[in-house]
Amino acid sequence: xxxxxxxxxxxxxxxxxxxxxxxxxITVEFTVDRQNFSSCNTGHFILYNLSPLQRKDILxxxxxxxxxxxxxxxxxYRTLGTRPTIFQGSVVRAFSYRSQGDxxxxxxxLDGIYGVEEAQVxxxxxxxxxxxxxxIRSLASILAPKRLRIGAIGELNFKAPLRGKVWSGTIWxxxxxxxQDDGMAFIDLEKIHLxxxxxxxxxxxxxxxxxxxxxxxxxxxxxxxTIKFKMIFEPNLILGQLVDVRSTLLEDNNGLWRVEGILHExxxxxxxxxxxxxxxxxxxxxxxxxxxxxx
Numbered sequence: 001x002x003x004x005x006x007x008x009x010x011x012x013x014x015x016x017x018x019x020x021x022x023x024x025x026i027t028v029e030f031t032v033d034r035q036n037f038s039s040c041n042t043g044h045f046i047l048y049n050l051s052p053l054q055r056k057d058i059l060x061x062x063x064x065x066x067x068x069x070x071x072x073x074x075x076x077y078r079t080l081g082t083r084p085t086i087f088q089g090s091v092v093r094a095f096s097y098r099s100q101g102d103x104x105x106x107x108x109x110l111d112g113i114y115g116v117e118e119a120q121v122x123x124x125x126x127x128x129x130x131x132x133x134x135x136i137r138s139l140a141s142i143l144a145p146k147r148l149r150i151g152a153i154g155e156l157n158f159k160a161p162l163r164g165k166v167w168s169g170t171i172w173x174x175x176x177x178x179x180q181d182d183g184m185a186f187i188d189l190e191k192i193h194l195x196x197x198x199x200x201x202x203x204x205x206x207x208x209x210x211x212x213x214x215x216x217x218x219x220x221x222x223x224x225x226t227i228k229f230k231m232i233f234e235p236n237l238i239l240g241q242l243v244d245v246r247s248t249l250l251e252d253n254n255g256l257w258r259v260e261g262i263l264h265e266x267x268x269x270x271x272x273x274x275x276x277x278x279x280x281x282x283x284x285x286x287x288x289x290x291x292x293x294x295x
Contacts, residue, residue, distance in 0.1 A: 003215060003232055005078035006268045006276060010045060012091060012107060013069040014057030022047060022054070025270020030073065032087045032264040034111070035281075036186040036193075036239045038176055041111035043073060043087035048269075049103050050096075058105055060094040068146070071109035075268065076235050084235045086264055088189045090114055112187040115146035115172065122168040130160035132178060136194065139171050143192070151191035152240060152292045154199040156183055188239040195240060200258040200289040203241035207256075210234075210280075211246035217277070219250045225284050226260070227253050233276035237262055242289060243282065257282035258289060 008030075009023040022028070027048040034041040050058070060069065069091040076083040089111035096105040119142050123135070133153050140150050158178040167174055175185045175194055183196045210216055215232030227245065237243070239259055246254050260283045266276025 002079045003077050006075065006233065006266075007078045007083055008073065008075040008268045009083060010047070010074075010107075011070065011072040012058055012094075013071075014054075015059055015069070016057050018057055019070070020054050020058060022050065024268060026050070027267065027269035027271055029267045029274075030075070030087075030264065032073065032262075034087075034188055034239055034262040036184055036188075036260050038172075038185055040113050040116060040187065041087070041089070043071065043089060043107075043109040043111070045073065045107045045109075047105045047107070050105050055096040055103065055105055058094045058107065059096070060091050062093040062108075068114045070147075071107060075233075075264075082236075085189055086235050087111065112146075112148055112190050112192075115143055115148035115190075116170065116187070119143050119146050119148070119171045120169065121171050121174060122166065123174075124164060124166050125160045126164040127160040132156050132158050136175070136178075139174075142171060147190050148187070149191050150295050151188070151193040152195060152199075152201050152294050153193075154183065154195040154292045155290070156180075156194060156196065186239060193240050195292060196290070198285045198287055198290055199292045200242045201240055201292045201294055203236075203238045203294070207242055207244055208236065209244045209246060212248060216245075216247065219247050220245060220253045222253050225286070226281060227257060227284075228279070228281050230277050230279045232278070233264065233266055234278045235264070237278070237280070243280075245282065255284065256289065257284050 007024050029046040031044045071091045073087040074083040074085050089109040092110050093108040179185045185194050217230045220227040220229040261281035263279040267274025
């Protein structure tokens, strides 16, 4: 796989409501941290020498009650002709300053933060009429204005109480409640995934192979059922998908693993050199995985 000529496009809504599109060759440094936890994924972007209009408009202090401003980062390789989305969320902080002759703009974002904090629901949970998947899908209309969508829904074991109860609170807390101890709820690229611990999915219908030819940089390090490794920047991965890890130096850890964490770090620039890597945390079930379809 020829991973050459990194490329990117960053889309951000300014405080005026204007949408700014920033792309190569403008220099960007990026750190995107995506984990299958119940907390929001993070994106941090440093841009060099934007126009005065962009610097003035891309400004946000981190305090509650502000409008939701879109932040999306697509990156890839011109030799492959693709720029997948590796971060999508909301601006939580943005500011500019001068450093050593450069005008620098920093943007910080959180994935799904407005839906997590603001999407509220009140519903009655009764055993005789309860259908977990139907209820989850019915909440999509409330989530949509917050740009959150339903991703994968597994075969969750939640059982409604016989006597019934009323739930009042955020939809996100409700989702964390119904996955219970044998499942997980996480947000990735503004999609909510609700899975059992032994479930996974094939992203885009493929099963990526990670080996020397696709950019594996080190022998995967294993601790119990978890491995960690670093590879050349790989923008196509998403949380919850299966990957086929193949190391030629240590074959003990080869096999199918579910992606649990993705850390993208790097620089893309038409002016200066810079590297880019992806660090991956993956997990393997002793009993194998049950496949779940993406919505």
